[in-house]
Amino acid sequence: MHSDIQKSVYKDTISPLISAVFKGVSQVIFIENAFTGLLITIAIMFSSVSLGIIALLSSLIAVLVGKLGGANRTLINQGLLGYNSVLAGVAISLNLQGGTRFVIAMAGAVVAALFTCAIMQLMEHLNVPALTFPFIILTWFLLLASYRLGVFRLNPNLTPQDLSHLDLHFEGTMNWIEGTVSGVGQVFFQDTFWSGILILIGIFWAGWKLGLYAVLGSVVAMLTAYFLGAEVSMLNSGLYGFNAVLTMLAVGVVFDAKSRFAPITGIIAAIVSVPVTASVTTWMMPYGLPTLTMPFVLSTWLFLAARKALPNI
Amino acid sequence: MHSDIQKSVYKDTISPLISAVFKGVSQVIFIENAFTGLLITIAIMFSSVSLGIIALLSSLIAVLVGKLGGANRTLINQGLLGYNSVLAGVAISLNLQGGTRFVIAMAGAVVAALFTCAIMQLMEHLNVPALTFPFIILTWFLLLASYRLGVFRLNPNLTPQDLSHLDLHFEGTMNWIEGTVSGVGQVFFQDTFWSGILILIGIFWAGWKLGLYAVLGSVVAMLTAYFLGAEVSMLNSGLYGFNAVLTMLAVGVVFDAKSRFAPITGIIAAIVSVPVTASVTTWMMPYGLPTLTMPFVLSTWLFLAARKALPNI
Amino acid sequence: MHSDIQKSVYKDTISPLISAVFKGVSQVIFIENAFTGLLITIAIMFSSVSLGIIALLSSLIAVLVGKLGGANRTLINQGLLGYNSVLAGVAISLNLQGGTRFVIAMAGAVVAALFTCAIMQLMEHLNVPALTFPFIILTWFLLLASYRLGVFRLNPNLTPQDLSHLDLHFEGTMNWIEGTVSGVGQVFFQDTFWSGILILIGIFWAGWKLGLYAVLGSVVAMLTAYFLGAEVSMLNSGLYGFNAVLTMLAVGVVFDAKSRFAPITGIIAAIVSVPVTASVTTWMMPYGLPTLTMPFVLSTWLFLAARKALPNI
Numbered sequence: 012m013h014s015d016i017q018k019s020v021y022k023d024t025i026s027p028l029i030s031a032v033f034k035g036v037s038q039v040i041f042i043e044n045a046f047t048g049l050l051i052t053i054a055i056m057f058s059s060v061s062l063g064i065i066a067l068l069s070s071l072i073a074v075l076v077g078k079l080g081g082a083n084r085t086l087i088n089q090g091l092l093g094y095n096s097v098l099a100g101v102a103i104s105l106n107l108q109g110g111t112r113f114v115i116a117m118a119g120a121v122v123a124a125l126f127t128c129a130i131m132q133l134m135e136h137l138n139v140p141a142l143t144f145p146f147i148i149l150t151w152f153l154l155l156a157s158y159r160l161g162v163f164r165l166n167p168n169l170t171p172q173d174l175s176h177l178d179l180h181f182e183g184t185m186n187w188i189e190g191t192v193s194g195v196g197q198v199f200f201q202d203t204f205w206s207g208i209l210i211l212i213g214i215f216w217a218g219w220k221l222g223l224y225a226v227l228g229s230v231v232a233m234l235t236a237y238f239l240g241a242e243v244s245m246l247n248s249g250l251y252g253f254n255a256v257l258t259m260l261a262v263g264v265v266f267d268a269k270s271r272f273a274p275i276t277g278i279i280a281a282i283v284s285v286p287v288t289a290s291v292t293t294w295m296m297p298y299g300l301p302t303l304t305m306p307f308v309l310s311t312w313l314f315l316a317a318r319k320a321l322p323n324i
Numbered sequence: 325m326h327s328d329i330q331k332s333v334y335k336d337t338i339s340p341l342i343s344a345v346f347k348g349v350s351q352v353i354f355i356e357n358a359f360t361g362l363l364i365t366i367a368i369m370f371s372s373v374s375l376g377i378i379a380l381l382s383s384l385i386a387v388l389v390g391k392l393g394g395a396n397r398t399l400i401n402q403g404l405l406g407y408n409s410v411l412a413g414v415a416i417s418l419n420l421q422g423g424t425r426f427v428i429a430m431a432g433a434v435v436a437a438l439f440t441c442a443i444m445q446l447m448e449h450l451n452v453p454a455l456t457f458p459f460i461i462l463t464w465f466l467l468l469a470s471y472r473l474g475v476f477r478l479n480p481n482l483t484p485q486d487l488s489h490l491d492l493h494f495e496g497t498m499n500w501i502e503g504t505v506s507g508v509g510q511v512f513f514q515d516t517f518w519s520g521i522l523i524l525i526g527i528f529w530a531g532w533k534l535g536l537y538a539v540l541g542s543v544v545a546m547l548t549a550y551f552l553g554a555e556v557s558m559l560n561s562g563l564y565g566f567n568a569v570l571t572m573l574a575v576g577v578v579f580d581a582k583s584r585f586a587p588i589t590g591i592i593a594a595i596v597s598v599p600v601t602a603s604v605t606t607w608m609m610p611y612g613l614p615t616l617t618m619p620f621v622l623s624t625w626l627f628l629a630a631r632k633a634l635p636n637i
Numbered sequence: 638m639h640s641d642i643q644k645s646v647y648k649d650t651i652s653p654l655i656s657a658v659f660k661g662v663s664q665v666i667f668i669e670n671a672f673t674g675l676l677i678t679i680a681i682m683f684s685s686v687s688l689g690i691i692a693l694l695s696s697l698i699a700v701l702v703g704k705l706g707g708a709n710r711t712l713i714n715q716g717l718l719g720y721n722s723v724l725a726g727v728a729i730s731l732n733l734q735g736g737t738r739f740v741i742a743m744a745g746a747v748v749a750a751l752f753t754c755a756i757m758q759l760m761e762h763l764n765v766p767a768l769t770f771p772f773i774i775l776t777w778f779l780l781l782a783s784y785r786l787g788v789f790r791l792n793p794n795l796t797p798q799d800l801s802h803l804d805l806h807f808e809g810t811m812n813w814i815e816g817t818v819s820g821v822g823q824v825f826f827q828d829t830f831w832s833g834i835l836i837l838i839g840i841f842w843a844g845w846k847l848g849l850y851a852v853l854g855s856v857v858a859m860l861t862a863y864f865l866g867a868e869v870s871m872l873n874s875g876l877y878g879f880n881a882v883l884t885m886l887a888v889g890v891v892f893d894a895k896s897r898f899a900p901i902t903g904i905i906a907a908i909v910s911v912p913v914t915a916s917v918t919t920w921m922m923p924y925g926l927p928t929l930t931m932p933f934v935l936s937t938w939l940f941l942a943a944r945k946a947l948p949n950i
Contacts, residue, residue, distance in 0.1 A: 293781040395946055
């Protein structure tokens with residue numbers, strides 16, 4: 012009997028909890044698959060074990076916020092409350108310094124979960140998904156706050172730059188393979204080759220079509236950015252790719268992709284995300300803020316909303 | 325007979341007009357109470373008689389705009405068309421210089437009333453209140469306009485600052501009592517002790533619970549900002565407090581606060597408003613714009629929208 | 638028979654296509670009239686033949702995007718899908734340099750058409766028109782992108798300016814007639830007298846009332862900007878006027894102008910658009926971006942949304 016109760020507690024509470032936590036990680040890339048989430052977590056741990064733990068804790072926090080707050084159970088179990096918290100937790104840990112940053116990251120994960128609920132609610136009428144908008148705004152605000160609050164210590168990489176005195180480096184040797192893989196890895200802020208490969212395996216595990224589109228999105232971004240004359244260093248580290256990967260998946264496969272031309276629309280959307288990445292990067296420069304996934308959010312909203320008036324795309 | 329007609333004119337026209345004008349002042353802090361409005365007006369007159377008159381004239385202008393425009397009578401009589409005009413009139417008078425600023429303030433009050441109607445209309449579907457959003461955007465735009473229009477003379481305190489050359493002062497002696505009282509007073513741009521006390525009396529007059537929450541909001545802001553390492557001078561003059569006071573009242577008591585955990589949610593929202601205050605302050609620095617009540621608006625929208633998906637908070 | 642088929646092809650396909658293309662040009666100024674579109678195109682060709690061709694090609698591209706995408710036929714035929722593409726194509730050609738800018742302009746026209754569909758869809762619930770919002774955001778983003786992409790070469794006129802070191806020129810001789818005419822011409826980026834006159838003739842052709850309001854809007858802007866102390870050079874080249882002209886027409890005549898006070902509301906809206914022009918100009922200065930028609934969009938949204946709550950205005 013005792014062991015039966017244990018089993019049932021495991022089956023009813025712990026197992027769905029663990030599943031929801033890992034799905035929170037995989038939902039960053041539109042996948043509801045705990046094993047994919049596990050592979051991605053391992054990929055993050057390649058570069059930093061503590062960062063992987065932060066990702067899981069952030070996802071767990073979102074699940075708890077959802078449960079305590081009385082959110083829709085399906086949303087919680089699908090990991091849809093958690094992906095913004097995962098990204099916020101990781102991004103805050105990477106962009107701040109000092110031991111307090113982990114506490115701030117956890118607090119950020121709480122607010123990200125609330126923010127996700129809020130934006131889902133506010134955008135319900137628009138029939139357009141919230142995507143990673145809450146994560147982006149939250150992270151930008153937290154980084155801005157660090158200019159006025161002594162406890163928040165900004166990573167010195169993030170320096171505000173005046174547009175009239177830009178210092179760009181267009182020269183360099185293209186590294187097509189690494190750039191393409193990093194374009195996938197950067198979705199989770201990973202720019203090392205093997206982390207990217209592992210994340211890619213996770214995506215292929217959830218569906219070969221998704222994996223193929225992810226690679227295609229990254230290749231499209233590399234080519235577009237190359238021909239538009241982007242900085243080679245940004246290309247090689249996948250900084251133009253990750254927004255294109257997400258845009259390609261969102262527009263080409265995931266959301267409302269009923270038309271047979273949806274894959275082509277996805278490619279066009281991925282191409283558009285490249286100049287949008289350049290724009291958002293410029294826009295944020297006077298504030299020293301990272302671009303994050305804003306180009307993906309804007310490009311995807313554009314094409315998903317347009318699709319409602321243009322059923323063939 | 326003659327005196328009867330006079331009485332009836334008074335009862336039907338002048339009395340509700342005066343009531344609406346003072347309620348326009350009290351609605352800044354979510355209170356529909358003419359006497360509270362009167363106390364707040366006196367508190368403003370403590371620091372400047374003309375500023376108090378501006379507040380009342382702005383409120384009157386909003387009522388007239390509503391009446392001429394054919395707005396819903398209940399909205400007008402509750403002072404809900406006026407609070408943005410009151411804040412705009414006062415903020416413009418304080419942030420511009422020269423005699424023309426009073427004319428600009430009155431024109432600003434007209435536009436603030438129109439803007440309030442517009443935002444109420446646009447946000448109807450979202451089931452989230454307009455709050456002081458119209459006042460903030462209007463005031464920011466007017467101050468920005470002063471860089472290009474000779475007649476608008478900006479207060480020299482408002483200097484654009486480059487984020488890469490910040491000059492902050494973290495040292496100083498905390499003044500907990502004055503800071504807490506100023507946190508309430510700053511809702512109406514008042515940083516003197518007795519003005520704050522009088523405004524607080526006005527709030528308690530409308531309901532002891534509101535008064536208690538206002539004080540609690542200000543204390544929460546002081547503590548949070550202190551532990552996050554905010555500038556002491558900003559803390560002592562209540563500049564972190566007023567957004568927390570408004571957020572606490574809005575989330576904890578006023579809007580949709582049905583859950584028994586609403587007061588706790590209010591406290592959390594007040595805490596969140598502190599880093600948001602730091603963020604908005606940084607965001608506006610390159611433009612030399614004051615933060616105003618934007619942190620309150622953003623924090624309150626966040627929690628009110630989240631509450632729709634999380635009924636327990 | 639052969640000639641009959643030819644005629645029918647012409648009548649069914651080519652004629653409505655040509656009509657839709659020219660209406661795309663005239664819809665910039667709320668007019669559905671192919672001949673007005675033709676006159677405006679000629680006016681643009683006065684200053685640059687290639688620019689006129691760009692305008693027509695951009696309009697054609699929008700029609701094709703609509704047809705391929707399966708958009709509502711009425712929208713396409715009325716030119717409502719095209720006006721943002723026309724403006725985007727022209728603005729991109731004017732604000733970038735080098736031969737590649739024409740390719741970028743055409744790509745911009747495609748995205749502008751998609752963006753127009755998207756915004757129409759997203760704003761449906763709000764009962765407020767999309768206006769030229771898609772054009773503005775698209776053009777700003779493209780210009781921002783040029784800071785990071787070598788292929789995009791920004792016109793050197795567009796230099797980011799620090800608000801703390803502004804260099805304004807208030808002195809100069811007012812040129813009332815030219816300023817007023819340019820205020821109309823600048824709707825299509827034309828600041829020469831005869832282009833403005835020809836555009837004005839096009840507007841009068843579509844309706845004398847529209848022509849009259851356009852002139853009135855420009856005069857109101859000149860007077861308001863003059864008394865508010867605007868830079869004379871900006872006034873003389875119509876840079877305060879074109880937003881007022883569009884605002885006057887939109888609020889005073891075109892959208893929901895049922896009240897008999899609508900013309901007066903239009904005048905007030907045109908007056909308000911002047912400080913808003915100053916504000917947006919300041920706001921964009923650190924990014925070196927042109928103001929475009931954002932002041933018109935913001936002022937018009939303000940008054941159209943307010944009108945829903947204030948039926949008399």
